Structure formats: C-alpha cells, structure tokens
Amino acid sequence: MSVSSKRNLSLMMLPVLIITCAFFLIPMGQLILVSVSGDNGAMNYWQALTDGRYLRSMLETLVLSVVTTLTTLAIALVAGLFLARNQFSGKAWLVSLMTFPLAFPGVVVGFLVIMLGGRQGLSAELGLLLDGSRWTFAYSLAGLFVGYVYFSIPRVLLTVMSAVEKMDLMLEEAARSLGASRLRIVLDVILPALKPALIASGAICFATSMGAFGTAFALASGINVMPMTIYTEFTLGANIAMAAALSIILGLITWLVLLLARSASGASSTPAA
Numbered sequence: 001m002s003v004s005s006k007r008n009l010s011l012m013m014l015p016v017l018i019i020t021c022a023f024f025l026i027p028m029g030q031l032i033l034v035s036v037s038g039d040n041g042a043m044n045y046w047q048a049l050t051d052g053r054y055l056r057s058m059l060e061t062l063v064l065s066v067v068t069t070l071t072t073l074a075i076a077l078v079a080g081l082f083l084a085r086n087q088f089s090g091k092a093w094l095v096s097l098m099t100f101p102l103a104f105p106g107v108v109v110g111f112l113v114i115m116l117g118g119r120q121g122l123s124a125e126l127g128l129l130l131d132g133s134r135w136t137f138a139y140s141l142a143g144l145f146v147g148y149v150y151f152s153i154p155r156v157l158l159t160v161m162s163a164v165e166k167m168d169l170m171l172e173e174a175a176r177s178l179g180a181s182r183l184r185i186v187l188d189v190i191l192p193a194l195k196p197a198l199i200a201s202g203a204i205c206f207a208t209s210m211g212a213f214g215t216a217f218a219l220a221s222g223i224n225v226m227p228m229t230i231y232t233e234f235t236l237g238a239n240i241a242m243a244a245a246l247s248i249i250l251g252l253i254t255w256l257v258l259l260l261a262r263s264a265s266g267a268s269s270t271p272a273a
Contacts, residue, residue: 080160106214163197203261
C-alpha cells in the first residue's frame with residue numbers, strides 16, 4: 001500500500017475514531033472511574049453482586065427480558081410467516097399498524113399500558129362489570145411485560161418478514177414431496193432457515209428489554225427492574241458510584257448476550273462443508 005493510500009485510509013478512519021472516542025471510550029472510561037470512587041472503591045461491584053436487593057433487581061430484569069424475548073419471537077414468527085407469504089386486501093395497512101409502536105417512546109407505551117390495565121383502564125372497567133372488582137396489572141411486572149412485548153414486536157417482525165421473503169421455497173417443496181408433515185417442515189426447514197434472523201432480532205429484543213427505562217418509569221409503582229434501581233440510586237439515594245457500577249454490570253451482561261448471539265448467528269448462517 002502506497003503512502004498516499006495509507007494517508008487516505010487514515011483520513012477515512014478519523015471520523016470513526018473521533019465518534020468512538022467521544023461517544024463510547026471517554027464516557028465508558030469516566031463511568032468506570034465513577035464506579036470505583038467513594039469510600040468503597042472497587043467494592044461497589046462486590047456489593048452489587050452480593051446485596052439481595054440488587055440481585056433481586058437483576059434477576060427480575062433477566063427473567064423479564066428472557067420471557068419478553070421468547071414471547072416476541074413466537075408472535076413475530078407466526079405473524080411474519082403469514083404476512084410474508086400471503087397477499088390480501090389491507091395487508092399494507094396491517095403491517096403499518098403492527099410496526100406503529102416504533103414511533104412511540106417508552107413513556108408513551110407505559111401510558112398505553114395504563115389505559116389498558118390501569119385503575120381506570122379497560123381491564124378495570126371490565127372487572128367492574130363482571131365481578132365488581134377492578135382488574136389491574138399495569139403497575140407490576142405483568143404490565144411491564146405487556147409494554148415490552150408491544151414495542152418489541154415491530155423490530156422482530158420486520159426482520160422475520162425480510163428473512164422469510166429470502167427463503168428458498170424449493171426446500172419446502174422437496175420436503176413435502178418426500179412425505180414430511182407440516183410440523184417436520186417447520187422444524188427441519190423453516191426454523192433452521194430463519195435461525196440467524198431469529199437469533200439476531202431476539203438479541204436486540206433482549207438488549208432493549210434489559211435497558212428500557214421509559215416504560216418502567218411510567219409504570220414505576222412496585223417495579224424493581226435494574227434501570228429503575230439505577231435511577232433510584234442515582235437520584236434519590238445520591239449513590240452515584242453504585243449507580244455507575246450497576247450500569248457497568250448491566251452493560252456487560254447485555255454485551256455478552258449480544259456477542260454470543262452474533263457468534264451463534266454467524267455460525268448458523270455458515271453452510272456446512
């Protein structure tokens with residue numbers, strides 16, 4: 001490579017380096033320094049990993065994110081297969097409606113959940129009509145689960161639809177001609193073909209659920225997921241070092257899942273020798 005080519009490559013890489021330093025390396029370095037500040041120092045991490053309150057918060061966040069991801073994948077898989085392979089009047093409107101939550105911030109999604117399952121919501125009015133009590137679920141993990149699934153479906157659905165449209169239908173026809181049942185075709189042909197897309201979109205869904213704050217903030221009553229715990233430590237407790245340590249731990253867990261998903265997605269999309 002000539003000197004001029006190296007110079008041009010360096011100039012092209014300069015914006016990437018500036019953005020990486022300004023928006024990732026410097027903020028992360030500062031966050032790490034803050035997390036080991038104060039009287040406890042690096043023991044903040046040990047406390048975050050051993051204190052029962054923080055552990056419960058992390059466990060609730062992990063379980064909620066996993067359940068949200070699995071539910072979203074199941075819904076988006078069925079809907080994506082149907083929408084990608086069928087043409088009918090109003091299909092474009094239906095797809096637009098199912099992807100509409102992408103336009104909503106988390107706080108708005110939280111308000112929608114309150115309108116559905118809050119004390120004055122639809123479920124409460126239905127409960128009053130049926131047994132005289134208000135059926136509410138908005139201010140709990142169930143309400144947060146509904147909100148997370150609501151804004152996660154569009155992201156996964158669009159990815160699944162794109163992957164379905166690229167599938168080779170001849171493989172299904174070959175399996176059908178060999179006498180394979182509909183279930184065997186789904187398990188042996190469709191799911192393996194969609195596996196990279198499902199893993200990639202599922203990882204994004206998991207990461208979004210782990211760090212989502214707006215919806216949890218709108219439904220804050222009785223909810224102890226990690227973003228709310230970090231917010232409480234930072235604002236109400238003024239424990240900035242612990243908030244930073246919890247943020248680092250949350251980020252590392254999410255990053256590890258994304259790394260594993262990328263590896264699995266890449267491996268599954270590589271044809272066997």
